[in-house]
Amino acid sequence: MKISTSVKNILEIDLEKKTYQIRARSDLQDILGGIGLSLKLYSEFASEKPLILSVGPLNGFFPFASKTSVLFGVKNKIYDYYIGGSLSSRIKFANIDAIVFLGRSKNDVFIEIQNQEVNFLDYGVDFESQGLPGKRSYLEFKTNKYLLDNFFRFSGSEADSILHYKKILGIVISGTFNFNLPDPVEYDRLYKEILQKYQRLTVEKGDFPSCSGCPMGCAKSNIGEKEGSLLAHSLVGCLYAQNLFNNHDLIISCLNVLGYGYTHEDIEKYLQTLYNLKKDYIFE
Amino acid sequence: MAKKILKATFENRCNGCELCVLEAQRQLKRVGLTDAPIRILRDTSKSSVYFHVDIEGDINNLNIKEIVKVCPTAVFEILEEEDEDIYIG
Numbered sequence: 001m002k003i004s005t006s007v008k009n010i011l012e013i014d015l016e017k018k019t020y021q022i023r024a025r026s027d028l029q030d031i032l033g034g035i036g037l038s039l040k041l042y043s044e045f046a047s048e049k050p051l052i053l054s055v056g057p058l059n060g061f062f063p064f065a066s067k068t069s070v071l072f073g074v075k076n077k078i079y080d081y082y083i084g085g086s087l088s089s090r091i092k093f094a095n096i097d098a099i100v101f102l103g104r105s106k107n108d109v110f111i112e113i114q115n116q117e118v119n120f121l122d123y124g125v126d127f128e129s130q131g132l133p134g135k136r137s138y139l140e141f142k143t144n145k146y147l148l149d150n151f152f153r154f155s156g157s158e159a160d161s162i163l164h165y166k167k168i169l170g171i172v173i174s175g176t177f178n179f180n181l182p183d184p185v186e187y188d189r190l191y192k193e194i195l196q197k198y199q200r201l202t203v204e205k206g207d208f209p210s211c212s213g214c215p216m217g218c219a220k221s222n223i224g225e226k227e228g229s230l231l232a233h234s235l236v237g238c239l240y241a242q243n244l245f246n247n248h249d250l251i252i253s254c255l256n257v258l259g260y261g262y263t264h265e266d267i268e269k270y271l272q273t274l275y276n277l278k279k280d281y282i283f284e
Numbered sequence: 285m286a287k288k289i290l291k292a293t294f295e296n297r298c299n300g301c302e303l304c305v306l307e308a309q310r311q312l313k314r315v316g317l318t319d320a321p322i323r324i325l326r327d328t329s330k331s332s333v334y335f336h337v338d339i340e341g342d343i344n345n346l347n348i349k350e351i352v353k354v355c356p357t358a359v360f361e362i363l364e365e366e367d368e369d370i371y372i373g
């Protein structure tokens with residue numbers, strides 16, 4: 001299938017009613033993704049205490065674009081986290097840009113997402129057998145914390161608290177779409193050019209489980225991130241690869257090869273809009 | 285004539301980055317995980333994280349040197365196997 005460059009696909013999940021809908025929104029086209037998309041959606045759904053997972057246009061497609069934006073609000077403060085693992089690529093390969101969890105479930109619930117279909121599973125289900133092997137990522141409450149892919153976690157306990165409050169015991173997401181690109185040769189060249197820049201990352205190689213699309217296996221991969229550059233967290237890249245994600249020429253080339261028509265001016269305008277939007281909120 | 289075969293000889297080194305999966309898919313001119321000739325499966329039965337590398341036979345029709353090269357932990361090696369179809373005993 002072709003990449004949806006002209007719309008953002010938003011999956012809205014109502015936890016109380018156990019219903020969901022997917023909306024293809026062309027009005028969000030100017031927003032790159034990640035923190036920008038999450039914050040815009042938060043402004044629309046604030047009264048329903050949303051928990052928002054979002055990705056950017058490069059997740060799944062380029063190395064080091066390996067995080068997922070996790071945004072929610074508690075007592076007038078916005079919490080803005082980034083988690084690694086394979087979640088962002090699965091969301092992307094499900095052809096989803098953001099998942100908005102609205103309200104609170106009445107009972108403990110496991111949520112299974114396969115592409116744009118959602119199943120609500122009761123407590124007691126064999127959660128780890130859900131989803132498609134090799135194409136899934138799962139976030140699960142284990143002992144006293146939430147773990148993604150059995151290893152990765154959030155950088156603060158507030159994310160665990162909001163999931164617990166919403167009575168979400170686990171989320172498994174499988175993405176089965178394959179994407180065709182307009183210029184696969186140029187894409188392959190650019191992909192390898194970026195991969196070869198791993199020495200510019202501000203983290204050492206290690207022998208730990210790695211995030212999807214990152215060769216590093218670094219000691220910090222499982223901790224998650226909090227603050228960072230607006231552009232890197234819109235794309236939603238790894239904080240330790242900020243040097244790469246702040247290179248506008250490189251990013252424009254990546255976006256263009258995927259079929260996005262963003263220009264330097266668009267990126268600058270978007271960052272200014274995001275900066276102004278952020279000023280309306282208090283970030284923790 | 286010897287045929288070159290990709291093997292995940294050092295599977296225990298796999299860090300789950302999936303660069304091999306994505307390399308194979310790029311060679312097939314697509315991005316995604318469906319119908320990939322390599323799959324990385326997480327072993328969830330143990331408390332630590334382990335990965336199983338599942339390889340389909342048709343991977344050997346691709347440029348397997350590139351798949352070896354992209355792996356950051358040297359999981360793969362290329363072995364030579366006699367092609368039985370043309371063996372004359």
